[in-house]
């Protein structure tokens with residue numbers, strides 16, 4: 001399944017065992033999550049409701065899922081799998097293009 005807003009994110013196509021993420025990579029997810037929540041707050045102040053509501057809802061979902069991903073050390077696509085993994089109490093494999101790149105960059109260089 002592909003999401004229109006995250007074309008590089010998929011659910012369940014990759015069955016490879018998940019990798020652990022470092023505290024730095026978790027911190028990055030918190031930072032991105034807080035960024036999304038700030039965006040949500042900005043969108044809520046848009047005077048046009050038909051624009052303010054859907055955009056702040058999406059930003060809120062992204063923000064919450066990234067914070068949850070950091071909290072449970074979820075390595076894959078936060079907005080697709082993190083909250084769902086918490087709800088069904090089982091790891092759901094997903095793939096996240098943006099986070100794959102970012103995690104690689106955050107990995108300790110040897």
Ligand SMILES: [Zn+2]
Pocket residue numbers: 006009077078079080095096097098099
């Ligand atoms: Zn993603």
